[in-house]
Every structure is written in C-alpha cells, then in structure tokens.
Amino acid sequence: MPRPVVKEITFTLDGREITAPEGMILVDAAGKYGDTEIPVFCYEPKLGQPVGACRMCLVEIEGIPKLQTGCSTPIRDGMVVHTQTQRVHDAQRAVVEFLLINHPLDCPVCDKGGECPLQDITYGWGPGTSRFIEPKRHFKKPLELSPLIAIDRERCILCYRCVRYSQEVAEDYQLVLQQRGAASYVSTFDGHPYVAPFSGNIIELCPVGALTSRAYRFRARPWDIEGAGTVCAGCTAQCNVELTVRDERVLRVLSRDHSEVDDGWLCDKGRFSYQAVHAEERITQPLVREGAELHPASWEKAIEAAAAALKKAGDRAAALAGGTTTNEEAFLLSGLLRDKLGSSHLATGVGGEQPLDVVRALADPKLQATVPDLEFAHTVLLVDCDPIDEAPVWDLRIRKGVRRHGTKLVVASARPTALDQNAAATLRFAPGGAEGFLVALDAALSGDAGNLGGAASAAGTNATAIQEFADALRAGGEEVVIVYGDRALRGSAGRALLNIASRLNLANVANAGLLELPSTPNGRGLREVGFAAGHGPGFSTISAPGHGAEAIASGLASGDLHTVWLHHVDPLRNYPNRPAWEKALGTAQTVIAVESQLTDTVREYADVVFPAEAYPEKEGTITHPDGRVQRLRQAIGHPRAASDVPGSGVRALWQVISDVARELGHSAGTAIAGAVVSKRVFEAVPFYNGMTLDGIGGRGLRWQEHATFEVEQSDPFVLAVPASLPAKGESELRLGTFRPLWAHKDVDLSPALQFIRAKQVVELSKADADARGIGEGDRVEIGNGTRIPGTARIRAAIPAGSVFVAEGIAEHNANVLTHGIVEVHRVGPGSTDATSIPIQSTPAVEGRAEMPPSAGLPIPPREVT
C-alpha cells in the first residue's frame, strides 16, 4: 500500500509562516516545524485518532470564535494560529487548575514525581495557586490493577490514554472507563486483573502517576538513576529499550521508540524479565566438574579444561548457539571451530538448515520486507507462526496496519493465532503440514492442479481451501509481506516459499517481500556471521559442511562427535526431542556450557560451565530479522563472584572465547577488545563492510540499504509433493507444539512475572474435548508412551484432530513427546488453586482489595572507599 503522499502547506503560527506537511496535527506541526510547544496530556499519536479529552492544548485560530484543541485540529493552508495570547493562557491556566482540583499533592511519594508531564505542565503553564479549598476526591490507594501494575485513582486525570491503548492498540478490550462525569474511573470491566501480553505499556503512557509499575515501585527517583540505551535480546523483535540503572542494578525497562523496529511498544516479558539479571540463582563464576559434582573454579582452570577438551575433540567438536548470542561471539566461536579445529558442526535453529542456494536466495535484499512494511502492505501473510509468541511487538504492528491502514491479513497456520480475529482469511492445516501447505500454495498460485491436490492433502487440508486462500492472498494487491517462522522451513518448504515470492513478483515490488521469524533472538545475525553448518560468513561457501542440530545430537549419542559447546542454549528445554538430547549430552565426552543458571543441562551434563552475561552486560551487535544491525550497549557491570576476588566473576563472552582460542594456539581468534571483534565481523561479512559501531549508533543500520548482495536468480523450482503426514487412529490426535510468550528462563527467574509463568496447557478442539469428556480447565494427560500432565483449554478455532501443547517451558515440556500422534485423557477436574491465575472477584466502586505489599527490597551494600 503506498504510504501517504505528503503535500507541504504554509500556515501562520504566532505571526510566523510555518511550512509543514498538510493534514499534520497542529500540536505536532507546531512542535516539529514551529518550535512552539503546545502542552498536551491525552494526545499521543501512537494511540490513533485524537480524542481531545483533556483540553490542555487549546489554541486560538482566526475565523473560529471559540478556542480549539490543537491535538485534534489538522493544519490547513493559510490557517492563522495563536498560542501565546492572553485568552489562550487563561484557558490553559484554567485547565491546569481544574485538573489539579482532584489531584493529590503527593508528588514526594509518587513514583512519577520528577518525570511527570503533569508536574512539568503545571510549572510551565499552570496558575501557580489554586482556589479550591474543598476536600478532594478520595479513592482507596494504591490498588492492584494487575500483579504488575498499581493504579492510584486519585491521581488519574482521565485522559483516556490507557483505555484507548487497551481498546485500539493492544486490542485486548480490557480497560474501560466506568461511570460518568466526575465519578469516572479507569478499571477493567468486571474488576478482573488487567493481565495481557502488552499491559506494561500503559505505565509509560500514563501522563501522571496513576499507573505505576509494581516492580519499580519506590525503587528510585528520576535523579537517582541513569538511562542506558540498548536492545532487548529477549526475542526476535529486538525492541530498542532504555534501561534504568541505579547502583549497577537494572531497575526498569523503558521503550526507546524506534518506528522501524518496535513502534514504541514493549511486551511485558521484555519490560519485566530484567529482574532475572539480578536473580540469586545466577551463576557468577566458572564451574568445572570434578568427579560427579560441579565445583567453582578459577577462570584459568575452566579455560584450560575447555581448551583441552576442544583440542582432544578436533574436528569432532560441535557448537550450538542461541539466546542472546551476539554476532561477535558467534563469529569468534565459529572461527575457532572451523578455522582451528576444522569442524563445521554449528547449529542455531531448532530445525534443520535449508540448502545454501535457498538460504542465499532468502537473504536477497530485493525480497526483504521490513517491519514497517507489516503496517503498510496490502496483504500480510502469516505462515505457521504466531507473532504474539515469537516477536510480540509485530503483533501490535500488524493490528495497527489492519486497523488504521486497511492492511489485509491472511493467516495460514496449524494453531489458531492471536491475530485470527483480524484476519480476512484463515487456513488451518495439520500440525507439521507447513511444507505441504507452502507447496500447495505455490501450486495454487501457479495453477498447477496436479501438485495442488496432493500437497494440500499432505498438509491435512484440501485443494479448494488452498485455492480460496490463494485467491484471497492475491486479491488484496501487489504488496504482499510473507512472515514465516523458521521452523516452517523443512524439506522443500524453502524452495516453495521462493516460488511463491516469485509468483507474487515480490522481488520487483517495493515494500513487499519476506520476513523471517527466527527461532532464536539473533537467528539472522548468527547465520550471517557464519555460525551455520552449511556456509561461512556472509553465506560464503565452505569446503566441508557440518551437521545440523539433529545430526549433532545423534552424532554425540553415537560417539561420532566428542565435545559440544552450548552457547546460551539449553537443548533439553528449547530443542525438540529431549530424550535424544539427554542421550547425546550423556554420551558426549565434554559438554561446555555458557549458561546463566543451573538448568538441568548444566546440573546433569555440563563439564565446564562459563557464566553467561545477561543482555544488559553485553557489548556487541545483533541483527534484526529484517537485516538491521543493532548495538547492544553495556548498561551495568558484570556481577562479581561469591568469593568477591576481583576478576573471578562474570567475564565478557567474546573474551572467554578469545582466551580459549589463545589457549589452543589460535592467534587469529584472539582479541583484545570487544570493538576489535566487531570490526573483524564487519570486515569478514561482505555486506557488513564499511559498518562501524559509531555508524550503527543507537538506531541500527539495515545492511540492505548500504550494501549489495547478489543472488543468482533462478527459474521457479519444480517441487515434488511432500510425504503425507503419518496416519492417525480414530482416538488419536495430531500433536502440534507452540512456544508461549512466557516460556523463557528469564521469566522463571523474575519475581514479578511468577504469576504468569508458562504452564503446560493442552489446547484441543471442542469436538475432541467432548468425545473425551474433557471440560475447560480439566487436568488431562497427553502422550503416547511418555505422558505429560496439563490443563485443558478448549479453543473453537482448532480443527478436530489436532492438539497443541506448550514447549520451551520449565516443567512438563512438550519436547519429551517424540511421537507426532498422541492420545489425550482426562485425569480430573480443574485445580481450584488460587495461584493458577490471580482473579479477584469483589469489585468495589473504589476498586478491589488493598494491594498486597511488594516483594522485599534487595538493598545493595554500599561500597565504602
């Protein structure tokens, strides 16, 4: 969809001629082009249409007798605006006086005090005195709006921002304004806690201290803290964040609005899981296994042990990387294995790797869509992925496109997605049928009726549905963005995807293309710097390709591989087929793990453990799925070890890998500073050439805009119909897995997020549930041989015959189920455990129960020098 074309117009602001784009809202135009600040409370362009609720932005416009709200008036050619007349000043003072009538004067105890727009505007535009001597409105305070958010209704100025956010941006429709007039207050409709994936954004939106973070409650005042800009490495979306730091501790995460990446929103996982950085459970010094036990060891000893194991392993060494691995770490580690040890057994994704020509073709800059394209495209196609779980802010981006720009969303997935309600067309295929679907869609687009039927039935759907879906995909317009999860790319799926892209002519349409959702946060960067079995830095060919993840597991189990380095990866939790990995790690001669906590992998299998850095401690670069190289900046120092001997605590991981390389005599893989490694990465990857850390800066650089990457163009591939899915019996169900947003080890360690920790749920269709006598919330068991317990959730949108369970969670993880066909049994009625979901059932006019006290404050000892 073409982005709006802007026409420049001229208007008069306080006697000056200002040129600005036509249709721009007056307060924006005055601020950006006229250098005149018009105070606002309720206006926030990110929330969509202005409402003009607070009346703070009144201005005088010639030709209109009454004062007008600047936040809802678009500028027109020849408009004459006055913002500094006595009439305007009187109106502004009156509005501030009115707003402060019921606002308590508790700024000294308010968390917003010092960074509060109401304070600032009162100082700047307020009357200075109040004539109001009557008692103020009183509410019980503070109240728990959710376990993460405290609401203080006395402070609320009824600007509607939070309500509009909930209704129009997050679309969870939970927050509403109850009552009328002076009795109005913000609440959820039925008094339930406001629990949603994006609820934390209202804390930042609130222009007063009415909505505050419970985790940050009373932790610091604005003059006690420092802001440190970095990038959240919690998921693929890589939102730009600003960390609030006090006494070397991260206390809060704020959004650092970047319209090309996150549009200024954060998910609650990114906003609150910073608490894991300072968790007691963190490993802060190297551990080495002696006998059966892991013991704290010196860095020298651990590096020696790791180097000795790698030396013994030679080309039988393997490495897995994921999580917050930076490009620099991946580059050094892959260089160490490939150049020194001669091994290319490097794996990042949970699935297999596509052939090199497909990988290269998918990285074609011409085919690359960007995040803003999700908002402005004619059609967005989701292929077997749910952005809310894997890159949450993309979910908001797509919602915005559908709501405000008329983007058409079409969803093809096995599991119903959170975006289905906004979709113009949805297609359900069987779990594991993504490859069949892509081949069938390619056939439908090319009119290959022969392939269409076969591939459609291989995907567990039918040719008519695929054909209708293909028509819906084409009908919207030529700008199509295809979002695909990298776990959909199995077998010929990559070629099918390229075929679809060429049939839709995406390479030659601007603002259209493919957008991958890698399964690890820096999946794209790891691949581009050469951490892959099949190619070197910049997708260069290598002489001896190595094994992918599954082959590494079987190689370790059979003894073909000797040692494995797990870099921010926990295969027992995050990779499919846990039994195979248990066998592999048990058989492996040496397991070197870089990990931040004592996971099962570390406790049972690791021989050498290097403490992992948390992302606020990292320095380096990561690459966004649309090719934007972004910088991680160090915000806090590395934690010290328990022994407190200087130098014994956590070290930068580039330094650890460099030290291991030095121990192995690999001088090319050593470095004296993180920036040196970054420079080396920029030199080694052809399309990163010319980048500098300064050039990347705080906003990142998309390499596609600065570099070229030539891909051999080929004709559409001829595809075979993929093998059909294994047959299932009458009483059996096809197993699909999904990774909930909350399935992350940092969530498990964050006290604030305990209430929402991912637990096992078994999602099944109404028909299947009825056939088994299962009701919503019942306890069920699922499996085939191995069984795991879970709570049943019945979803109407799931087609009969499929069942979905959560993977990547701490307990009862789906990856112990190795069969694609499972049975589900009811075990008992649902638990009445109040901790499962916090529900408060007694809404009162002034709110609910009094807020329970927040967790104890860990006060760091002050160092006396």
Place this chain on the structure above:
Amino acid sequence: MPYDPGDDVVVIHQPREGAASGTFRAFAATLKGLKMTFSRAVEGTTTIGYPEEKTPVYPRFRGRHKLHRFEDTGLEKCVGCSLCAAACPADCIRVVAAENTPENRVSAGERYAAVYEINLSRCIFCGYCEIACPFDAITLGHDYEMADYNRSDLIFTKEMLLAEPLERTPLRTPDE
C-alpha cells in the same frame, strides 16, 4: 638588552649609621612594642579552653543533620522521597525507599526510607536538604563535633541521624 627600570626605581634611604639612631632602634622601638603587649596582657584571655569549654553557636547555625519523628505516633517524618538527595550540591545523601506495610509501618506516608545515609565527610552544610524537605523531616542541628578516625565512620546512617543527638554544643543566648 639589559632591563632598564627607568623612573620606577625608588631609592630607600636607610637610617643613618650612628650612636643615637642605634640606641633608638635597640630600646625605644622595642619598648614601644612591649607597651602594646603588656597593655593587652592585663585585659585577660579571649581564647576558650576547647574542648572543656565550647563556643556557643547561633540558633541558625548549620551543624550535623537530624532526622525527626512525629512526637505523637513515633513514626518517622521522612518518607524517602529523595528530594534532599536531589537538592544536595555535594551529592552526599543516599536514599533508598521502600514501601510501608501494615505489619511494618515506619513512616506516615506510603513509602519510607529504608536506607538514609549522609556522608558527612563530603557534606558542605549548606542546608539545602532542609529547605528541600517537604515534610520537615531533616534539619541541621547545632553539633559541629564530627571528627573521627575513619572516613567510613563519617557516613551517618538513618539510625544515627534519628537518635537523640548529644547536646554538646551550647546555644548562644540572645544577649551574647
């Protein structure tokens, strides 16, 4: 070129050599000085015998800080708002706030100062903290005797600041 001072040179004429001037210098000038000395000696001492005796201070003298409690409830007046730390030009105040609970009510407001430290080795006794405090919780007292053997002992904690201070320093009476 050698420096030529020109007309700026003032020639000093010394007293002439001789018996009369020599006698004057030896006795008369010395006696002149001693006259002043002895005349002061009968006036008595003006120094005081510190530390046995202390200088009284004015009521608005700014000495060591005190934190206050409400007299009726015994709750701390300080709510940990950290405004004193913001006002402090020497950056010597550190406040870490925490939340009052029904079981553990420390101050009258929603929050209280879990940590309140003043580094008196850095403090310049400007009194801005007292001015900034919205609850009159901190005032500067009259005690100026704060010498210690350790720098770290000069970091006063909340307990030390809340404790009833020793009235070691006499207050100047209005007629003094």
